[in-house]
Amino acid sequence: MSNPSVLVLGNLLDEAAEILKVSASFLEHPRENAVAEAKLIELLDKKDAVISEPLDHFTENILDSCPDLKVIANRAVGFDNIDLEQASARGILVTNTPGVLDAATADLAMALMLAVTRRIVEADRYVREGKWQGFRSDLMLGPDLFGKTIGVIGMGRIGRAFAQRAQAFGMKVIYCRFSARDAKDDQLKEHLEAERVDLEALLKESDFISLHCPYSADTHHLIGATELSMMKPQAVLVNTARGRVIDETALVKHLEDRKIFGAGLDVFENEPTLPDKLKKLDNVVLTPHIGSACFDTRKRMTMLAVESIKAAFQGKQPIHLLNPEAWDKFKQKTACPNPNPNQSR
Numbered sequence: 001m002s003n004p005s006v007l008v009l010g011n012l013l014d015e016a017a018e019i020l021k022v023s024a025s026f027l028e029h030p031r032e033n034a035v036a037e038a039k040l041i042e043l044l045d046k047k048d049a050v051i052s053e054p055l056d057h058f059t060e061n062i063l064d065s066c067p068d069l070k071v072i073a074n075r076a077v078g079f080d081n082i083d084l085e086q087a088s089a090r091g092i093l094v095t096n097t098p099g100v101l102d103a104a105t106a107d108l109a110m111a112l113m114l115a116v117t118r119r120i121v122e123a124d125r126y127v128r129e130g131k132w133q134g135f136r137s138d139l140m141l142g143p144d145l146f147g148k149t150i151g152v153i154g155m156g157r158i159g160r161a162f163a164q165r166a167q168a169f170g171m172k173v174i175y176c177r178f179s180a181r182d183a184k185d186d187q188l189k190e191h192l193e194a195e196r197v198d199l200e201a202l203l204k205e206s207d208f209i210s211l212h213c214p215y216s217a218d219t220h221h222l223i224g225a226t227e228l229s230m231m232k233p234q235a236v237l238v239n240t241a242r243g244r245v246i247d248e249t250a251l252v253k254h255l256e257d258r259k260i261f262g263a264g265l266d267v268f269e270n271e272p273t274l275p276d277k278l279k280k281l282d283n284v285v286l287t288p289h290i291g292s293a294c295f296d297t298r299k300r301m302t303m304l305a306v307e308s309i310k311a312a313f314q315g316k317q318p319i320h321l322l323n324p325e326a327w328d329k330f331k332q333k334t335a336c337p338n339p340n341p342n343q344s345r
Protein backbone atom coordinates (compact mmCIF):
# COMPACT_ATOMS: atom_id res chain seq x y z
CA MET A 1 0.00 0.00 0.00
CA SER A 2 1.05 3.65 -0.30
CA ASN A 3 2.56 5.48 2.66
CA PRO A 4 0.35 5.01 5.71
CA SER A 5 -1.35 7.88 7.43
CA VAL A 6 -0.56 7.98 11.16
CA LEU A 7 -2.18 9.76 14.09
CA VAL A 8 0.27 10.62 16.87
CA LEU A 9 -1.45 11.16 20.21
CA GLY A 10 0.80 13.42 22.25
CA ASN A 11 4.04 14.93 20.99
CA LEU A 12 6.41 13.13 18.69
CA LEU A 13 10.09 13.87 19.22
CA ASP A 14 11.90 15.58 16.33
CA GLU A 15 14.17 12.59 15.85
CA ALA A 16 11.23 10.20 15.64
CA ALA A 17 9.39 12.57 13.29
CA GLU A 18 12.39 12.54 10.95
CA ILE A 19 12.20 8.75 10.73
CA LEU A 20 8.43 8.54 10.46
CA LYS A 21 8.10 11.15 7.75
CA VAL A 22 10.26 9.13 5.34
CA SER A 23 7.67 6.35 5.13
CA ALA A 24 4.42 7.85 6.42
CA SER A 25 2.36 11.00 6.65
CA PHE A 26 1.36 11.90 10.17
CA LEU A 27 -0.79 14.19 12.24
CA GLU A 28 0.40 15.13 15.71
CA HIS A 29 -2.28 15.76 18.30
CA PRO A 30 -0.62 17.25 21.39
CA ARG A 31 -2.93 17.13 24.39
CA GLU A 32 -2.89 17.14 28.16
CA ASN A 33 -5.96 15.00 28.73
CA ALA A 34 -7.48 11.88 27.28
CA VAL A 35 -9.16 12.59 23.97
CA ALA A 36 -12.93 12.13 24.19
CA GLU A 37 -14.23 9.12 22.30
CA ALA A 38 -16.04 11.13 19.58
CA LYS A 39 -12.96 13.29 19.00
CA LEU A 40 -10.70 10.25 18.87
CA ILE A 41 -12.94 8.66 16.24
CA GLU A 42 -12.83 11.90 14.24
CA LEU A 43 -9.02 12.10 14.49
CA LEU A 44 -8.68 8.47 13.45
CA ASP A 45 -10.74 8.96 10.30
CA LYS A 46 -8.74 7.52 7.38
CA LYS A 47 -5.76 6.83 9.62
CA ASP A 48 -3.92 3.57 9.07
CA ALA A 49 -2.04 3.66 12.36
CA VAL A 50 -1.92 5.44 15.67
CA ILE A 51 0.79 6.06 18.25
CA SER A 52 -1.09 5.93 21.53
CA GLU A 53 -0.42 6.26 25.25
CA PRO A 54 -1.96 4.56 28.30
CA LEU A 55 -4.68 7.19 28.66
CA ASP A 56 -6.08 6.35 25.21
CA HIS A 57 -8.68 3.64 25.42
CA PHE A 58 -9.22 1.52 22.34
CA THR A 59 -12.56 -0.06 23.03
CA GLU A 60 -14.62 -2.24 20.74
CA ASN A 61 -16.70 0.81 19.86
CA ILE A 62 -13.66 2.82 18.77
CA LEU A 63 -12.29 -0.08 16.75
CA ASP A 64 -15.69 -0.51 15.06
CA SER A 65 -15.78 3.16 14.24
CA CYS A 66 -12.33 3.24 12.66
CA PRO A 67 -12.35 0.72 9.81
CA ASP A 68 -9.10 2.05 8.32
CA LEU A 69 -7.07 1.50 11.47
CA LYS A 70 -4.47 -1.25 11.07
CA VAL A 71 -1.79 -0.64 13.70
CA ILE A 72 -1.92 0.63 17.29
CA ALA A 73 1.61 1.33 18.52
CA ASN A 74 1.20 1.93 22.24
CA ARG A 75 3.96 4.07 23.73
CA ALA A 76 4.03 2.01 26.94
CA VAL A 77 4.81 -1.49 28.07
CA GLY A 78 1.33 -1.97 29.56
CA PHE A 79 -1.49 -2.42 27.06
CA ASP A 80 -4.57 -2.81 29.24
CA ASN A 81 -5.97 0.29 27.50
CA ILE A 82 -6.45 -1.73 24.31
CA ASP A 83 -8.99 -4.46 23.67
CA LEU A 84 -6.45 -6.88 22.24
CA GLU A 85 -8.94 -9.58 21.35
CA GLN A 86 -11.14 -7.21 19.41
CA ALA A 87 -8.11 -5.68 17.69
CA SER A 88 -6.93 -9.15 16.63
CA ALA A 89 -10.38 -10.05 15.31
CA ARG A 90 -10.14 -7.02 13.00
CA GLY A 91 -6.55 -7.67 11.89
CA ILE A 92 -5.27 -4.63 13.78
CA LEU A 93 -1.70 -5.08 14.99
CA VAL A 94 -0.95 -3.91 18.52
CA THR A 95 2.61 -3.23 19.70
CA ASN A 96 4.16 -2.02 22.95
CA THR A 97 7.57 -0.85 24.16
CA PRO A 98 9.07 -3.39 26.57
CA GLY A 99 12.69 -3.57 27.68
CA VAL A 100 13.53 0.14 27.43
CA LEU A 101 11.86 1.46 30.57
CA ASP A 102 12.78 -1.10 33.20
CA ALA A 103 15.45 0.98 34.94
CA ALA A 104 13.40 4.19 34.89
CA THR A 105 10.32 2.50 36.35
CA ALA A 106 12.33 0.62 38.96
CA ASP A 107 14.00 3.90 39.92
CA LEU A 108 10.62 5.53 40.47
CA ALA A 109 9.46 2.61 42.62
CA MET A 110 12.62 3.06 44.74
CA ALA A 111 12.04 6.81 44.88
CA LEU A 112 8.48 6.27 46.12
CA MET A 113 9.59 3.68 48.65
CA LEU A 114 12.24 6.06 49.99
CA ALA A 115 9.93 9.07 49.89
CA VAL A 116 7.27 7.31 51.96
CA THR A 117 9.71 5.70 54.36
CA ARG A 118 11.80 8.82 54.96
CA ARG A 119 8.73 11.08 54.77
CA ILE A 120 10.39 13.31 52.19
CA VAL A 121 7.31 15.17 50.98
CA GLU A 122 6.02 15.75 54.50
CA ALA A 123 9.48 16.85 55.66
CA ASP A 124 9.89 19.27 52.76
CA ARG A 125 6.51 20.85 53.57
CA TYR A 126 7.46 21.06 57.25
CA VAL A 127 10.66 22.97 56.50
CA ARG A 128 9.02 25.34 53.99
CA GLU A 129 6.17 26.09 56.38
CA GLY A 130 8.71 27.28 58.95
CA LYS A 131 7.77 24.60 61.46
CA TRP A 132 11.29 23.31 61.98
CA GLN A 133 12.76 24.26 65.34
CA GLY A 134 16.02 22.30 65.14
CA PHE A 135 17.28 18.72 65.48
CA ARG A 136 15.11 16.44 67.56
CA SER A 137 15.65 12.73 68.11
CA ASP A 138 11.99 11.96 67.56
CA LEU A 139 11.45 14.09 64.48
CA MET A 140 10.06 12.43 61.31
CA LEU A 141 10.95 8.84 62.10
CA GLY A 142 10.23 6.10 59.61
CA PRO A 143 11.10 2.44 59.07
CA ASP A 144 14.68 1.38 58.27
CA LEU A 145 15.29 -0.24 54.89
CA PHE A 146 18.58 -1.95 55.63
CA GLY A 147 18.14 -5.58 56.64
CA LYS A 148 14.40 -5.52 55.95
CA THR A 149 12.42 -7.73 53.61
CA ILE A 150 11.09 -6.43 50.34
CA GLY A 151 8.33 -8.37 48.61
CA VAL A 152 8.19 -7.96 44.85
CA ILE A 153 4.91 -8.92 43.19
CA GLY A 154 5.52 -9.72 39.53
CA MET A 155 9.09 -10.59 38.57
CA GLY A 156 9.34 -9.48 34.96
CA ARG A 157 12.02 -7.13 33.73
CA ILE A 158 10.89 -4.20 35.87
CA GLY A 159 10.43 -6.34 38.98
CA ARG A 160 13.92 -7.67 38.58
CA ALA A 161 15.42 -4.20 38.05
CA PHE A 162 13.65 -3.10 41.22
CA ALA A 163 14.87 -6.17 43.14
CA GLN A 164 18.47 -5.40 42.13
CA ARG A 165 18.14 -1.91 43.51
CA ALA A 166 16.56 -3.17 46.73
CA GLN A 167 19.35 -5.71 47.17
CA ALA A 168 21.91 -2.92 46.82
CA PHE A 169 20.15 -1.20 49.73
CA GLY A 170 20.82 -4.27 51.88
CA MET A 171 17.31 -5.68 51.70
CA LYS A 172 16.29 -9.33 51.56
CA VAL A 173 14.22 -9.97 48.44
CA ILE A 174 11.26 -12.31 48.29
CA TYR A 175 8.91 -12.38 45.32
CA CYS A 176 5.94 -14.02 43.74
CA ARG A 177 5.24 -14.45 40.08
CA PHE A 178 2.35 -16.04 38.32
CA SER A 179 4.05 -18.40 35.89
CA ALA A 180 5.24 -21.92 36.55
CA ARG A 181 8.55 -22.35 38.33
CA ASP A 182 11.41 -22.32 35.80
CA ALA A 183 15.11 -21.53 35.33
CA LYS A 184 14.39 -17.88 36.02
CA ASP A 185 13.70 -18.74 39.66
CA ASP A 186 17.12 -20.41 39.91
CA GLN A 187 18.79 -17.35 38.42
CA LEU A 188 17.01 -15.03 40.84
CA LYS A 189 18.18 -17.21 43.69
CA GLU A 190 21.74 -17.30 42.39
CA HIS A 191 22.12 -13.61 41.50
CA LEU A 192 19.89 -11.84 44.02
CA GLU A 193 19.45 -14.48 46.71
CA ALA A 194 15.76 -13.90 46.05
CA GLU A 195 13.28 -16.47 47.37
CA ARG A 196 10.08 -17.25 45.51
CA VAL A 197 7.08 -17.48 47.86
CA ASP A 198 3.32 -17.48 47.43
CA LEU A 199 1.32 -14.26 47.69
CA GLU A 200 0.11 -14.90 51.21
CA ALA A 201 3.61 -15.52 52.55
CA LEU A 202 4.87 -12.44 50.74
CA LEU A 203 2.16 -10.25 52.26
CA LYS A 204 2.82 -11.55 55.76
CA GLU A 205 6.63 -11.52 55.66
CA SER A 206 7.42 -8.31 53.79
CA ASP A 207 8.27 -4.99 55.38
CA PHE A 208 7.93 -3.32 51.98
CA ILE A 209 5.91 -4.46 48.99
CA SER A 210 6.28 -3.27 45.42
CA LEU A 211 3.91 -4.17 42.60
CA HIS A 212 5.36 -4.94 39.18
CA CYS A 213 2.76 -7.18 37.56
CA PRO A 214 0.72 -6.31 34.49
CA TYR A 215 -2.97 -5.57 34.86
CA SER A 216 -5.35 -8.25 33.61
CA ALA A 217 -8.55 -9.92 34.74
CA ASP A 218 -6.30 -12.16 36.88
CA THR A 219 -4.62 -9.27 38.69
CA HIS A 220 -7.73 -7.09 39.09
CA HIS A 221 -7.82 -6.05 42.78
CA LEU A 222 -5.07 -8.52 43.56
CA ILE A 223 -4.51 -6.40 46.66
CA GLY A 224 -7.84 -5.92 48.41
CA ALA A 225 -9.00 -5.66 52.02
CA THR A 226 -8.05 -9.27 52.82
CA GLU A 227 -4.55 -8.92 51.41
CA LEU A 228 -4.01 -5.55 53.08
CA SER A 229 -4.99 -7.03 56.41
CA MET A 230 -2.19 -9.60 56.07
CA MET A 231 0.48 -6.90 55.82
CA LYS A 232 2.66 -5.86 58.73
CA PRO A 233 1.55 -2.74 60.64
CA GLN A 234 4.65 -0.86 59.46
CA ALA A 235 4.51 -2.09 55.87
CA VAL A 236 4.96 0.28 52.96
CA LEU A 237 3.15 -0.49 49.70
CA VAL A 238 4.40 0.85 46.36
CA ASN A 239 2.51 0.70 43.08
CA THR A 240 4.09 1.70 39.77
CA ALA A 241 2.25 -1.03 37.82
CA ARG A 242 -1.44 -0.31 37.23
CA GLY A 243 -3.97 1.25 39.58
CA ARG A 244 -6.60 -1.44 39.22
CA VAL A 245 -4.27 -4.06 40.71
CA ILE A 246 -5.20 -2.52 44.07
CA ASP A 247 -8.71 -2.07 45.44
CA GLU A 248 -8.23 1.64 46.02
CA THR A 249 -11.24 2.05 48.33
CA ALA A 250 -9.89 -0.68 50.61
CA LEU A 251 -6.41 0.86 50.52
CA VAL A 252 -7.66 4.32 51.45
CA LYS A 253 -9.56 2.87 54.42
CA HIS A 254 -6.49 0.94 55.51
CA LEU A 255 -4.30 4.03 55.29
CA GLU A 256 -6.88 6.18 57.10
CA ASP A 257 -6.96 3.64 59.89
CA ARG A 258 -3.12 3.71 59.98
CA LYS A 259 -2.96 -0.06 59.59
CA ILE A 260 0.18 0.15 57.44
CA PHE A 261 2.90 2.77 57.53
CA GLY A 262 2.14 4.24 54.13
CA ALA A 263 1.95 3.90 50.37
CA GLY A 264 3.70 5.34 47.34
CA LEU A 265 1.42 5.40 44.32
CA ASP A 266 2.15 6.35 40.74
CA VAL A 267 -0.97 4.75 39.26
CA PHE A 268 -4.62 4.86 40.25
CA GLU A 269 -7.85 3.00 39.62
CA ASN A 270 -9.54 5.81 37.71
CA GLU A 271 -6.64 8.04 36.82
CA PRO A 272 -6.36 10.95 36.52
CA THR A 273 -9.22 11.09 39.04
CA LEU A 274 -8.24 10.27 42.61
CA PRO A 275 -10.50 9.90 45.64
CA ASP A 276 -10.42 13.09 47.74
CA LYS A 277 -9.80 10.96 50.80
CA LEU A 278 -6.58 9.67 49.28
CA LYS A 279 -5.34 13.18 48.51
CA LYS A 280 -5.92 14.21 52.13
CA LEU A 281 -3.71 11.50 53.62
CA ASP A 282 -0.22 12.40 54.82
CA ASN A 283 1.01 8.79 54.80
CA VAL A 284 0.97 8.55 51.00
CA VAL A 285 3.17 9.96 48.27
CA LEU A 286 1.36 10.42 44.98
CA THR A 287 2.86 10.88 41.52
CA PRO A 288 1.07 11.27 38.17
CA HIS A 289 1.92 8.01 36.32
CA ILE A 290 5.51 9.01 35.58
CA GLY A 291 7.23 5.62 35.93
CA SER A 292 9.09 5.91 32.63
CA ALA A 293 9.30 9.72 32.51
CA CYS A 294 13.02 10.10 31.81
CA PHE A 295 14.41 11.85 28.72
CA ASP A 296 16.29 8.90 27.20
CA THR A 297 13.69 6.34 28.20
CA ARG A 298 10.80 8.21 26.62
CA LYS A 299 12.89 8.71 23.49
CA ARG A 300 13.52 4.97 23.26
CA MET A 301 9.81 4.25 23.74
CA THR A 302 8.85 6.67 20.97
CA MET A 303 11.47 5.23 18.64
CA LEU A 304 10.15 1.72 19.24
CA ALA A 305 6.61 2.84 18.41
CA VAL A 306 7.77 4.48 15.19
CA GLU A 307 9.86 1.44 14.24
CA SER A 308 6.86 -0.81 14.83
CA ILE A 309 4.72 1.17 12.41
CA LYS A 310 7.50 1.36 9.86
CA ALA A 311 8.13 -2.38 10.01
CA ALA A 312 4.43 -3.30 9.78
CA PHE A 313 3.83 -1.30 6.62
CA GLN A 314 7.00 -2.68 5.09
CA GLY A 315 5.47 -6.12 5.51
CA LYS A 316 7.67 -7.20 8.43
CA GLN A 317 6.33 -8.30 11.80
CA PRO A 318 7.21 -5.62 14.39
CA ILE A 319 9.51 -6.99 17.08
CA HIS A 320 7.13 -6.11 19.88
CA LEU A 321 3.96 -7.35 18.26
CA LEU A 322 1.48 -8.36 20.97
CA ASN A 323 -0.99 -10.15 18.73
CA PRO A 324 0.78 -12.18 16.04
CA GLU A 325 -2.59 -13.87 15.45
CA ALA A 326 -3.68 -10.65 13.71
CA TRP A 327 -0.82 -10.78 11.22
CA ASP A 328 -2.48 -12.72 8.39
CA LYS A 329 -5.54 -10.50 8.39
CA PHE A 330 -3.35 -7.41 8.54
CA LYS A 331 -1.40 -8.64 5.52
CA GLN A 332 -4.57 -9.24 3.55
CA LYS A 333 -5.79 -5.74 4.37
CA THR A 334 -2.53 -4.07 3.39
CA ALA A 335 -1.54 -6.55 0.67
CA CYS A 336 2.09 -6.03 1.64
CA PRO A 337 4.84 -8.00 0.03
CA ASN A 338 6.08 -10.33 2.75
CA PRO A 339 9.75 -11.17 2.30
CA ASN A 340 10.38 -12.60 5.76
CA PRO A 341 7.66 -12.32 8.41
CA ASN A 342 10.00 -12.96 11.33
CA GLN A 343 12.38 -10.17 10.60
CA SER A 344 11.59 -6.58 11.53
CA ARG A 345 14.49 -4.70 10.02
Ligand code: GLV
Pocket residue numbers: 054075076077078079101291292
Ligand atom coordinates in the same frame (compact mmCIF):
# COMPACT_ATOMS: atom_id res chain seq x y z
C1 GLV B 1 3.45 2.94 31.46
O1 GLV B 1 2.65 2.90 32.33
C2 GLV B 1 3.80 1.78 30.69
O2 GLV B 1 3.06 0.79 30.74
O3 GLV B 1 4.81 1.84 29.99
